Amino acid sequence: MGRHRIGPHAYDQCVASPTVVEEHEFDVSRVEAVGGPSGAGAAFDRLEGCMQSLRGRKMYGILYPGHPDRYFACLRLDNEESDDLGLERAIVPGGLYGRSHVRDWNTRIQELPRLFDALHAALVGSGYLIDRARPLIEYYRRMDALTIMIPVMGKDDVE
Secondary structure (H helix, E strand, O other): OOOOOOOOOHHHHHOOOOEEEEEOOEEEEEEEOOOHHHHHHHHHHHHHHOOOOOOOOOEEEEEEOOOOOEEEEEEEEOOOOOOOOOOEEEEEOOEEEEEEEEEOHHHOHHHHHHHHHHHHHHHHHOOOEEOOOOOEEEEEEEOOEEEEEEEEEOHHHOO
């Protein structure tokens, strides 16, 4: 039997059911993207321009869906004394989030809406209700690894 090579994105497509985890709330410094998600690149440029280095920094994209969508490029702050870079501070709410990992995200930016839609469908198909009171989260773990998260209510809360 020969081995078959699996394509680079096969892992992203073969997870049977979504992973749901409890996230704690956390503080961020943030820059709002002009024009919603389409302005994310410029918002991250502005945020990163306030830092001497990205090394060791935890970067997030936070999306509040609505009309219009509001998107923020964010730097996670470790504690109350963390340098907020002179930017607006906010709290990202905790709770249950369904998540999926995206490899090579910077070559797949155009796919992110579809990947969020697929995660949404998988969560609903697994019996979760989407919590529309909390934001969608993008956690940029590394230059080649992104975790996308959608807030959900526990299955026990669905009745």
